Amino acid sequence: MKRLDRTEIIFKVLSYVLLTLFAICCLYPFVYVLSGSLSSKGAVDAGEVFLWPVGFNGRVYIEVFNNKEFWIAYCNTFFVTGYGTLVSMLVAITGAYALSKSRLVFGKGFNFMLVFTMWFNAGMIPTYQNFRFFHVDNKYMFIIALGFNAFNIILLRSYFSSVPTEIEEAATIDGATEFQILSKIYIPMSKASIVTVAMFYAVARWNGYIWAQMLLEKDTDVLLTVFIKNNMAALVETSSQGVELPYSIYSMQYAFIVCSIIPVIVIYPSLQKYFAAGVTVGGVKE
Numbered sequence: 001m002k003r004l005d006r007t008e009i010i011f012k013v014l015s016y017v018l019l020t021l022f023a024i025c026c027l028y029p030f031v032y033v034l035s036g037s038l039s040s041k042g043a044v045d046a047g048e049v050f051l052w053p054v055g056f057n058g059r060v061y062i063e064v065f066n067n068k069e070f071w072i073a074y075c076n077t078f079f080v081t082g083y084g085t086l087v088s089m090l091v092a093i094t095g096a097y098a099l100s101k102s103r104l105v106f107g108k109g110f111n112f113m114l115v116f117t118m119w120f121n122a123g124m125i126p127t128y129q130n131f132r133f134f135h136v137d138n139k140y141m142f143i144i145a146l147g148f149n150a151f152n153i154i155l156l157r158s159y160f161s162s163v164p165t166e167i168e169e170a171a172t173i174d175g176a177t178e179f180q181i182l183s184k185i186y187i188p189m190s191k192a193s194i195v196t197v198a199m200f201y202a203v204a205r206w207n208g209y210i211w212a213q214m215l216l217e218k219d220t221d222v223l224l225t226v227f228i229k230n231n232m233a234a235l236v237e238t239s240s241q242g243v244e245l246p247y248s249i250y251s252m253q254y255a256f257i258v259c260s261i262i263p264v265i266v267i268y269p270s271l272q273k274y275f276a277a278g279v280t281v282g283g284v285k286e
Contacts, residue, residue, distance in 0.1 A: 030261070037061070037254035044248035060247045060255040070256065072220065073227035076139055078263075080223060081205040084143040088201045091147050093194065096156035097182050111157075117150045131215055139221045146211060149204075152197045159193040160186055195271055206264065228256045 031051065036044055040055030048054050064070060098104055099111055121127070136145040163186060171181050187194065209225040216222060222230075235249035 033254045033257050036248075037251050037258055039248075039251065041246065041248040041251065044251050057247060057251070060251045063247070063252065064255045064259055069219075069222075070227060070231075070259075073222050073224045074260075076221060077206060077224040077260075080139055080143060080208075081202055084146065084205045085198055085201045087143055087147040088149065088152070089194070089198055092149070092153050092156055092197055092201075093182070093187065095153050096160050097186060099153070099157045100160035114150050114153060118154075128214060131211075136215050137217055139216060139223075142212070142215060142221075145215075146205075146208075149201070152200055156190070156193060156197055159190050163189055199268075199271060203264070224260050228253065228260065231256065 032049070035051060035053045036049050037060055038053040038056055038058060039049045040057045043049055043054035099107065099114065101107065104110065122130070131145055134141070134145070136142055167185055168181055171185060176184070207225060208223065209229070212223040213226050213229070216226070232249070232253050235245075235252060239245065239249055
C-alpha cells in the first residue's frame, strides 16, 4: 500500500472535515423541522428547540392527517409533478434528439434561438400576461405552459451528440426509422442523463410556488407549496384573534413540511446513482 505524504494526509483530513460540516449544515434544517413538529407549544414558541423534541406533542400530525384541503393539495402536486414531468420529458427528448443532428435544416439557427432564451427573456410580467392570454388558470394548462426548459434540452442534446454516429448509421442501413433509432438506441444509451433531467423537472414541479400561486385560482387546483403558505397565513390570523390552539402554529407548519418532503426522501436515494452519472456525462460534449 502506498504511503501518503504529509500534504496528502492534510488534504484528506480537511476534505473529510469540510464534507462532514457541509452534510451537517444540510441535515440540520430537516432535523430541526422534525423536532419542532413534535415539540410542545411552549417549547416551540419560546425557542427552546434546537436538536431534539422538547415536551413531546404529536397532536399536529393528527390535525394534518384530518385536513382534507392538505390531501387535495398533495394529490394535485403529485398530478402536476407526474404528468408535468412526462410532458416536459417528451418535449426535451424529442427536441434534444432533433437539435443534436447536424443534418437538421437550419439546425444552427434553432440551437442559437434555444440558447438565446437562456440569455434573454421577456420578464415575469409579460410572461404572466402571456399565460393569462392563453387561459393558463388550471392544473392541466399549467402542466403544458411550464413544459419547456432550455437548459434541460441543451443537457440532453449534449449527451445525444456524444452517441457514436456509426451506431445510428448501422441502424439506418438495417431499415430503422427515426423513431426506432430514438427509442431503441438513444434513449437506452442515455438512461443516466434522461433520469437526471427527469429529476430536475420533477423537483421543479414539486417545489414550484411562484407560478402556482399566480396562475392557479381554484381551490381544487391548489398545490402543496401554496397550501402551506396560505395555511400559515390563516393560522397567524387565527392566533391574532385570540383563539387558543393546543399546538404552536409553527409546529403545524413544520408538520406540513415534513409530510411534503417524504416522497423526495423515499425516491431520491434510488435515483442518486443516475443523477451523479447524468450530470457528469451530460456536459462532456457541447
